[in-house]
Amino acid sequence: MDVASAFASALGLIAGLDPQFLQIVGLSLRVTLMAVLLAALIGVPLGAWLALSRFPGRPAVIVLVNALMGLPPVVAGLVVFLLLSRSGPLGGLGWLFTPTAMTIAQTLLVLPIVIALTRSTLEELWTEYREHLTSLGLSGARAVPTLIWDGRFALATGLLAGFGRASAEVGAVLIVGGNIAGHTRTMTTAIALETSKGDLPLALGLGIVLIALTLVINAAAFGASRIGARFAG
Amino acid sequence: MRDAASILPLTVEELTFEREGKRLLDRVTFTVKAGGVTAIIGPNGSGKSLTLRLCHGLMEPSAGSVRWGVGSGLMAGRKRHAMVFQRPVMLRRSARANLAHALAAVKAEGAGARVDLALRRFGLTELAERPARLLSGGEQQRLAIARAWSLQPEVLFLDEPSSQLDPGATRQIEEIIAGLAAEGMTIVMTTHDLGQARRLARRVIFLDRGRLIEDTDAAAFFAAPATREARAFIAGDLLW
Numbered sequence: 001m002d003v004a005s006a007f008a009s010a011l012g013l014i015a016g017l018d019p020q021f022l023q024i025v026g027l028s029l030r031v032t033l034m035a036v037l038l039a040a041l042i043g044v045p046l047g048a049w050l051a052l053s054r055f056p057g058r059p060a061v062i063v064l065v066n067a068l069m070g071l072p073p074v075v076a077g078l079v080v081f082l083l084l085s086r087s088g089p090l091g092g093l094g095w096l097f098t099p100t101a102m103t104i105a106q107t108l109l110v111l112p113i114v115i116a117l118t119r120s121t122l123e124e125l126w127t128e129y130r131e132h133l134t135s136l137g138l139s140g141a142r143a144v145p146t147l148i149w150d151g152r153f154a155l156a157t158g159l160l161a162g163f164g165r166a167s168a169e170v171g172a173v174l175i176v177g178g179n180i181a182g183h184t185r186t187m188t189t190a191i192a193l194e195t196s197k198g199d200l201p202l203a204l205g206l207g208i209v210l211i212a213l214t215l216v217i218n219a220a221a222f223g224a225s226r227i228g229a230r231f232a233g
Numbered sequence: 234m235r236d237a238a239s240i241l242p243l244t245v246e247e248l249t250f251e252r253e254g255k256r257l258l259d260r261v262t263f264t265v266k267a268g269g270v271t272a273i274i275g276p277n278g279s280g281k282s283l284t285l286r287l288c289h290g291l292m293e294p295s296a297g298s299v300r301w302g303v304g305s306g307l308m309a310g311r312k313r314h315a316m317v318f319q320r321p322v323m324l325r326r327s328a329r330a331n332l333a334h335a336l337a338a339v340k341a342e343g344a345g346a347r348v349d350l351a352l353r354r355f356g357l358t359e360l361a362e363r364p365a366r367l368l369s370g371g372e373q374q375r376l377a378i379a380r381a382w383s384l385q386p387e388v389l390f391l392d393e394p395s396s397q398l399d400p401g402a403t404r405q406i407e408e409i410i411a412g413l414a415a416e417g418m419t420i421v422m423t424t425h426d427l428g429q430a431r432r433l434a435r436r437v438i439f440l441d442r443g444r445l446i447e448d449t450d451a452a453a454f455f456a457a458p459a460t461r462e463a464r465a466f467i468a469g470d471l472l473w
Contacts, residue, residue, distance in 0.1 A: 132322035134291055135315065136338035146334065150325040231325040231364045 009201030010208060020182075021202065025209055028186040031099050031173070032166045035106035036159055039114045042107075044155065047118025048144045051126060062119065068112035073105075077175030080105040084176065097178040102186070105172035110162035117158030121151040153228025160221040167213060240301045240313050240387050241267045241419060243288065247297035250283055250443075258283050259443040260297065265388070270410065270420045272434035272451065274427065276466065279440040281423035282319070285390045288421065289316045315386035319393040321377035323365040328357055328376050331365045335380045347383050355379040355409065371402025378409055382418075389413065391422035395429065407433060427467065431455050439463050 013021045050061065082088050084096040084104075095101045125147045126133075133143045148155065170188035177184035179193060187206045194203040243265040250258040258280040265271055273281045286292045288299050301314075324331050332351050336344040352358045355375050360368060365376060374394060381389055394410065395403040403426075410433055414420050424430050430437060430451065437454040439447040439462070446462050447454060458464045 129322055129324070131286075131291055131316075131318060133338075135289065136335055138338050146324070146338075228325075230367075232366060 003200070006200035006204055010205035013201060013205040014208065018205075021205060023182060024185055024187055024190050024206065027099060027184070028167065028188070031102045031186065032106060032163060034103045035166050036110055036163045038103065038107045039110035039162055040159055043111050043114030044118050044148065047115040048122050048148065050115065050119045051122035051147075052140060052143065062116075065112050065116050065119070069116055071109060071112065072171065073109055073169040074171030074175065076108045077105050077172035080108065080172070080176045096176060097180060097184060099177070099184060101176040102173045102184060105176045106166040106169070109169060109172060110166050113162045113165065114158055117161075118151075118155060121154040121158075122147045125151055150231075153224045153231075156224045157221045157228075160217050160224070164214060164217045167217075168210065238303045239267060240303055241265065242302055243388065243421075244300045245284075245288065245297070246300070248284070248287060248294050248299065249296040250280075250287060250292070251295040257443050258287070258294075261440070261443075261445045262297075263438055263445065263448050265419065265421060267387075267419055268414075268417060269435040270414045270422065270433045271436045271438060272430040273421065273423045273438045273440060274425065274430050274466075275440035275446075277425070278442070280443040281425075281440055282392050284440065285316065285392050285421065285423055289314060289390050291316070313386050314388035314390065315381035315384045316390040317374070317377045317381050317392065317394060319396055321373040323368075323373055323376070325366060326364070327362050328352070328365045328368065329361040331376060332380050332383055336383055339384060341384070351379040351383040354382070369402070371398050371405060374398060374402070374406055375409065378406070378413075382413065386418070388419045388421065391420065393423055393425065396425065403429070427455075439466070441466070 050058070050065070080101060081096065083090045084093065084101050085091055086096070095104070122144070126143065129143070129146070129150075133139065133146060138146060168188065170192055173179075173184070173186050174189050174192070177186065177189065179185050179189040185193075187210050191203045191206050191210075194200070194206075245261060245263050245265075248258055248261040249256065261280070261284060273284055275281055283292070287294050290299070324334055326334065329348060329352065332348045333344060336347055341347060349358075352361050355378065357372070357376060357379060360372060360376075365373065368376065374397075378389075378391075378394070391410065395406045398406065407429060410420060410422070414433075422433070434451040437447065437449060437451045438445060439454070439458075439460075441462050446460050447458065449459070454463065455467070458467055
């Protein structure tokens with residue numbers, strides 16, 4: 001099959017809303033959205049705490065979190081695999097090769113981005129607002145809601161970056177999900193598999209959706225920072 | 234809504250602040266009674282802003298004390314003394330939301346009405362929905378004063394309220410300060426602008442290198458400063 005006709009078939013899959021195709025896209029979005037949500041729920045409070053607290057070893061923690069932003073997805077996958085494998089500490093849960101395992105692995109990938117960005121955003125705002133907020137009796141944890149609200153556009157950009165990283169990665173979901181058709185097959189693992197099998201239309205169709213998704217994410221991030229700039233002056 | 238008990242007089246005793254072995258404020262003692270404008274003046278690095286911050290409770294003194302008529306060290310709403318900073322701190326929200334945030338922070342009653350009142354009182358109604366950080370320097374300072382005023386403080390601390398403003402905006406801020414004083418608010422401000430101190434203040438506290446040199450009636454201070462340091466400062470000489 002030549003590339004041109006593969007493209008035509010791929011567009012056909014997208015336009016025809018092929019059930020197998022939709023199932024893969026749906027699972028990918030579900031897993032990644034859940035991972036970003038979990039990472040936000042865990043990472044924003046942790047980042048806020050890191051921004052406002054002072055303790056020995058804090059610089060080392062900040063460096064570690066920043067370094068983890070570059071954590072290779074296959075390593076994150078390996079860690080979650082070891083945790084969830086039958087002989088691992090959480091093996092009894094039976095989560096290995098399920099979408100739950102994939103969500104956990106992706107949460108690990110997104111978490112450092114959310115913590116690091118929350119930390120830097122809130123710390124910068126705190127430096128600027130500290131005296132005014134302290135004057136109003138808002139210090140420590142009581143300052144956090146104000147800082148999160150005023151940093152909302154930067155934080156949204158961070159979450160979108162996390163979403164981009166998670167939706168594009170293949171290593172972690174492949175290891176802990178197993179790429180089981182109809183169960184744990186995502187856009188990225190399907191592309192890897194179908195390309196090696198020679199089924200170019202499905203791989204290309206999913207690739208087009210992934211690229212479109214990336215475009216949408218970046219447009220949203222651009223929009224968020226533009227709106228944020230209006231308030232930041 | 235003000236309690237009957239006044240937080241005044243403010244009694245500052247032997248106030249001392251040291252950082253990294255340097256004594257930035259050295260046994261400063263003064264009292265502030267109700268009413269009028271007190272100007273703390275002095276050259277750069279004399280400890281003017283530091284004195285305000287210590288009085289407002291933003292920093293802890295190394296030695297000495299800041300005492301209020303009732304309670305001690307109670308802030309804003311509760312505290313009933315508010316502070317406006319040299320560079321107005323504008324939250325990344327509209328002018329209206331900046332006012333509402335401060336009132337919510339001190340859990341003020343009738344916040345909505347007080348926001349509208351503050352906007353009107355300081356001529357900010359037209360600008361209410363604009364992002365605060367996009368306002369001009371003078372408008373930002375007006376908003377910062379409106380925000381402090383809306384907390385209904387008994388004492389207002391102003392740190393160099395017009396140092397970053399052009400002459401027109403400076404005049405406007407001075408009119409506002411004079412108006413607040415006329416309404417009975419007690420104002421303690423720092424300024425490096427002697428003309429401003431002369432125009433506004435009833436009393437002058439002159440600091441030099443962390444020490445209180447003169448604490449006197451403003452008219453007397455400008456007519457005939459008692460100390461060599463004050464004479465030199467007014468004459469525009471550097472104090473070394």
